[in-house]
Amino acid sequence: MNILITSAGRRVSLVEAFQKELKTFFPQGKVMTTDFNIELSAACHVSDKSFQLPLVCKDEYFSSLLKVCLENDIKMIVPTIDTELALLARKKEAFLSHGITPIISSENFVNMCRNKREIHTFFEDHNVQIAKEYSKLDYKLPMFIKPMNGSRSIDTYKITKHKQLTEYHFNNDDLMFLKYIDHDEFEEYTCDLYYDKKHTLKCIVPRKRIEVRDGEVNKCVAEKGALVDYIKSRLSFIDGAMGCLTAQFFKHKETDEIYGIEINARFGGGYPLSYFVGANYPKWLIQEYLLDTDVALDYYESWEENLLMLRYDKEVLVHDYKA
Template structure:
């Protein structure tokens, strides 16, 4: 039987994610490989941890899809796991090209990806599911404090806390991409990232909230899993999402006193803090392998470890004989 290999794109620093897929995939066959691609793989730690890597052009390059397909054929890849937002639309638009070659990109339908990538559409999606969102404010009649963010942003780029009118600039007022909204006070609300898993039919199979204690460069650096009201809330409001599949990372604010839950955003991919959920027992790499390589069904899972604290630190990957 030929190897059942997996390719993780834009691998960058996702060492823990690569190791998780390696651990689960090699249980099937020790010869199975988890490969990686990156635009500069020599400087990507996860590429050196993987079983092999290739260089790819930027997602915006017209040759990207064809080059990625050829890499998958060469390495006998059966599943592609994207890790950054900019890959999602182009992979969803070209999903059939890969499927015809026996390769499954783990990416939702194009319409769902568009909802996730545009915060205005995300807000509308939440409201349709009776999920509260931060109150929108008009630029010409703001109340303070307020929060500003772009409707198509990521990694906390171009976000602003504005405490009074003197802090507003022409950039804030004239940039059509910036949304003005109610400021959610972190003294009253905890911010949660929720790692959910949706099967190939869009059915919810796992919900694991993790409280964001400290964030560095838009990615959780210290966090803790919590079995709280968010679990039942997501189960009730989001038990099925048309076009969603695999790991869908959602963000909510939660007030422990009032139990208010506020939807913030949805990212249809593995988030940077997913390793905490994996170590708590939410084995999404295993679920993906079972569904898309073994053709099995995935059962609902809620027996994960609550109150598990993750404290991240920097480590090193050494590359010998490197020439710049």
């Protein structure tokens, strides 16, 4: 019973969490990884075995991934980047026919998450307030611009003066003009949500962002409070949702007014904090999809509150490396 974490990059903590939990149930089980360049991936060096694959956008990616799974007794695939989600969702049945379970939500939900306009409609349908999208002919400053299909904070802009706007902003149909949510008034949270086989919400861990580096949280604290009940009352069931979802919200510091921003249908880079507070998503995935048992809980909320995570760079040393 082996697990494969794809596009592992620097997700060392995620690999180590799966290694620890898998060996509890299957002492001989291995957690393997893939990446475009396994020699330069820290997570690939800490995993039990790693495989170099072509970029996700290449035609041969799927066949290469399936070959790795079949030759290494892989029973579960855990994706980690947005660009591979649509492909895995589309090819899910092909993996399942070989006894391999990709931890991926339905194709419809994955595509919705990748489209910021569609996820805004989803939020509104679930009574979650969103930042107003302006027409490019009628907007108010300050405003925030972001791409409809973006990730890692690429191509995002805070606009406070008209002279900051260029033809690129107006002519690029992928860019959305949005009401600016003032960071002096609102705090940003990334919430790790766990959905079981029946698409039912089993756990919510809000992580308040303190510092972000390269689009990934670098310092954060796990907090209970208004967000937990807000999400639980509105998103207790999501058709097609599976495993870990990472949802972003803003909450007003004084009034608890809440805005939904986006959802990513995968583990987020800051998930290790949720693991360390007791939200053991790797264990639950193993129980559900490798042991075929129900997660033994109705709803889990006994995780440690106010745990602060401060991330830092740690060396992975590779001997006899030749560039």
